[in-house]
Amino acid sequence: MGEMKPIAVYHGAFRSKFGIPRQAGIVAGLTGRIVFESRYRSPDAVRGLEEFDYLWLLWQCSQRDALTVRPPRLGGNRQMGVFATRSPFRPNPIGLSSVRIERIDYDCADAPVIHVSGADLMDGTAIYDIKPYIPYTDAHAEARAGFTDTVNWQPLKVEFSEEALGRLPEHLLSTLKDILEQDPRPHYHEDPGREYGMQYACYDVHFTVSDGTLTVTEVKVAK
Numbered sequence: 001m002g003e004m005k006p007i008a009v010y011h012g013a014f015r016s017k018f019g020i021p022r023q024a025g026i027v028a029g030l031t032g033r034i035v036f037e038s039r040y041r042s043p044d045a046v047r048g049l050e051e052f053d054y055l056w057l058l059w060q061c062s063q064r065d066a067l068t069v070r071p072p073r074l075g076g077n078r079q080m081g082v083f084a085t086r087s088p089f090r091p092n093p094i095g096l097s098s099v100r101i102e103r104i105d106y107d108c109a110d111a112p113v114i115h116v117s118g119a120d121l122m123d124g125t126a127i128y129d130i131k132p133y134i135p136y137t138d139a140h141a142e143a144r145a146g147f148t149d150t151v152n153w154q155p156l157k158v159e160f161s162e163e164a165l166g167r168l169p170e171h172l173l174s175t176l177k178d179i180l181e182q183d184p185r186p187h188y189h190e191d192p193g194r195e196y197g198m199q200y201a202c203y204d205v206h207f208t209v210s211d212g213t214l215t216v217t218e219v220k221v222a223k
Helices: 161-167 170-179
Strands: 008-011 031-036 052-062 096-104 114-116 124-130 157-160 196-200 204-209 213-220
Touching: 157 161, 157 170, 161 204, 161 213, 170 196, 170 204
Parallel strands: 157 213
Antiparallel strands: 008 031, 008 124, 031 114, 052 096, 052 124, 096 114, 196 204, 204 213
């Protein structure tokens, strides 16, 4: 078996893991781009891809050789077998995500570049492979979904202080709200006095959570 090498790199709005949606497709407005390594930087490599709407990405995630993990959907307090979850911590560092193709740019300096939406990847993530999503084999509408079918989950209400609201450009505001509704905190944290911070695009975003409401207290340009 040959050595696995990246074929591309994902570039997006998150420079750290905190705040990244826990599943692909949850935040449709979260956009990014896939830039190929020089060996695959050819229109021939993506010929026909414009006829598909979605991709599967195989990417490099964090390696952790554990038999059990604590899914956030279960509050972070219940253990499940690692192979019964989609935790990004895997025995082998391979992640799998389905993303939407927004467009393929053939005219930029690094062409072809695939612009996608809905990814749950950090900026700079190595991509090992790309495959088209095919509905007749990949979609199973009647499939059971384990604990995700039985655990009730409600998004947070998101509010912005006047100061924070004034610092965010309009085109980022809606997507950031969708991200924060998913509750980026570790789910075992229930401290209403605690302030959290995350980087989104070129901004540091600070917030608190109390009684189901997330309040963005401060937004500033990241250093």
